[in-house]
Amino acid sequence: MGKRIREEKQALSVNQSEVNSAEQRLVEAAQNGDKKAFGRLIRRHQKMLFRFVYGLLGSFDATEDIVQEAFVKAYGALGSFRTDSAFYPWLSTIARNSAYNHISREERKESLDRLQEKGYDPQATELGPLERLLDDEAQVRFMKAVKALPARYRSVFVLRHFEQMDYGRIADYLKIPPGTVDSRLYRARRMLVESLKDLL
Amino acid sequence: MDHSYYRDRLSAYFDGELPAGEQREIKLHLGECRECRELLDKMAGLDRLVSEHGDLPDDGYWEQSARRIEAQLDRDQDESVTDTRERTTWQGLRWKLAAAAASIAVLTFIAVHRGDILWNESQETPSITIHSPGIPALKPEIPADVSPRETKKQEGVQVSSGGTQADEQHDVELSPRLHAPTVSEPADLVAQPETVAITPAEWVPDLKLTAKPKAAATPDIPAVENELLTDHDYIAGMDLPEKAATAHDRDTVELARWRYIRDSLVALTEPRQLPKAARTVAAESREGLDSTEVNITMRLIEAYCHIALLTDDENEYHQATDFLQETATGRTSLSEQAKVCLKQLEGRFE
The missing domain is CATH 1.10.1740.10 (RNA polymerase sigma factor, region 2, helix turn helix motif)
Incomplete structure (x- = not known):
């Protein structure tokens, strides 16, 4: 919790x-x-x-x-x-x-329609120069999985996990209702859990 | 309630963002729903993964990046100065044009009213008195070939002072014209205007500072970036000038700073002789900044060189020169720098 x-x-x-x-x-x-x-x-x-x-x-x-x-x-x-x-x-x-x-x-x-067409595919995601900075394969996979998230989900995930913001602050920050923060974060987590299940 | 109701709230439950009532409801549901428990465990695993792999590792990239940003700041500052200069140049040009126009107007006026102006010049000119403490009252001698108009102008400048010849020798700020050999003191021409008495005791300290011989020139050794010190060291170093400021002596401040840098660097080279806290600082500095023996030695040469130039303590001087001589006799690329410094120190304490 x-x-x-x-x-x-x-x-x-x-x-x-x-x-x-x-x-x-x-x-x-x-x-x-x-x-x-x-x-x-x-x-x-x-x-x-x-x-x-x-x-x-x-x-x-x-x-x-x-x-x-x-x-x-x-x-x-x-x-x-x-x-x-x-x-x-x-x-x-x-x-x-x-x-x-x-x-x-x-x-x-990035409309949702387009997202459905493209699908969520971390393995096909390129990190570019960042990859050189990463220590190991697990870190590369994690960063690819985060990067591959749709932008609307990724921003909420990053603010929560990297900046330790609570839902209220994220909502203010992104100018979205707190309920939307909740649903986007839930979806981001589900996608990441699915993609990284062997590491969890 | 529907299972999806609870599942969709697991994320907020995990973050403790649900109202107390809902938190309790989810907790009860978790006791009886294996699927939700597994999902919650995976969310906790994801949280661990962020902690383990979310941080970006230390890498030379960050130092390059920091330098890129610093270079951008320098460029911005240079551009800002150039802009200011350009504006100043244009503003200066405008003033010059205005001044030229005004001069033309004045010259035209003089040409037209020349007769009136010459008549006015024969009237009494008010005198200007300069009060100069510590200097004997002097009156410039008027050369014989000076025209009456120039005479009037020179008579308008009178210098008075109650000081002595000895005081005069301390003077480094006052105009050298007052000491010219052509100046004499005809008693009948010395004006006695009211002067504000300033005793030598009040101004001598200032003169002492001004007249102090300059410190030995700083050797031309390339400065090494102050990367070998931690933030904590750097902040402690920032306090030194404040502490030494009471001495009103820039050399003292400089010397304190170089001593501080020397001690920090020596601490880096001799970690085994240090208490635990200092060892930690040394280890962090090495690990975090990827410093090398060469960098430390290079910086030590710089520190010892400044200390040897500034210190009045003969033992400290010899400690510094011993290090420099040892480095100079070595076969490293740094020996030349040590030699350059030793050359500058020739003659001190001999």
């Missing part, structure tokens, strides 16, 4: 104040023009941001562009960032805004 997510959240909260304090110092230094401090913020968060954006978009090239754009925008807007709040949620919101139009376009293009 979401036990693992809750455990992870608890474990994260233990060292949260220490992490926040260190991060706050880096953000303050970056606000004062210390580029190396901002470089450290990039290195701290880029992987998580990449995974999040890639999960939403399913395109390596588009993800690279949006992650870069998000950091550039964040750097430009650092002056308006309040250091008493967490940096990553602010950064991911910037990335989300950049990715949002992309997602909308993708979802519009």
Whole structure:
């Protein structure tokens, strides 16, 4: 019952104040023009941001562009960032805004009729350059299975599992009713369970 | 209720997102439905799979990616500066055009009203007094060939001060024209305007800072990116200038910074001699940043070189030069850098 997510959240909260304090110092230094401090913020968060954006978009090239754009925008807007709040949620919101139009376009293009014609086929899915970064076959299969999900299901799955958002936040984020979050997440999970059953 | 009613809610049940009543209903159903239990187990398995395989591994790609983003930031900044310069250039041009137009108007006016202007110049010109602390009252000598009009202009500038000749030697900021050998002090020409008294004690500290000899030049050693330090180390390093700022001495700040970097790097090279916490930091730095012995040595040369240039502690100096000499005599590609540094240190503490 979401036990693992809750455990992870608890474990994260233990060292949260220490992490926040260190991060706050880096953000303050970056606000004062210390580029190396901002470089450290990039290195701290880029992987998580990449995974999040890639999960939403399913395109390596588009993800690279949006992650870069998000950091550039964040750097430009650092002056308006309040250091008493967490940096990553602010950064991911910037990335989300950049990715949002992309997602909308993708979802519009992908009608359910077309999905039925195409079918859900993770094995036929190409990961592109991302595949080189992955450790083992299980990870490749998992990422292919996620990428092959219809965009409307994938975005809900990624927000829930990669960003640990609750249904209410996902609904706000994607501007859909909470009931739709529930049904899309259920379908995403069913598809993934079916595709990855030998790994579960 | 229909089995599909419960099955379709399993996902929300798993996430704890159902109202309490529905959570209880599903729980009861799970006790009697094997199919739903199996599906719930698979959802839990999927959750584990995300934890095990959802994270992207460490790879050189991320460092490349970070550098790409940093390069983009630099390009954006350069473009922003260029834009500003272009705007400034155009704005400057507009001002120049306006100034040229104004000059033409003034010259035209002078040409037309030349007689009136010459008459006005023969009237008394108000004098301008410059108060300069610590410098004897001086009056520029007026050369014989200076025209009456120029004389009036020079008489308008009077310099007064209550200082001594000794004070004058400390002066590094005040205009050198005041010390020119052609200047004399005819008593009848020295003006006695009201001056605000500034004692030497009030301004000498400033002069000390200004007149301080410059520190030895920093050696031309390529800087290594500060990648070998963890975020924690970096933040601790950021505090050093603040702590050393009380000394009002940039060299002290620099020296503290290089000592800090040296100690962090030495900690990386000698993990066995360190307490557990420091060993962890060292191990994390090595693993996370894929640093090499060469990078650490290169950075150590840089640190020791700066320390040897800045320190007043002879033991610390010799510790640094010992390291540099040892590296210089080696056959690695870094020996040249150590030699360059040793050359710059020639003569210190001898």
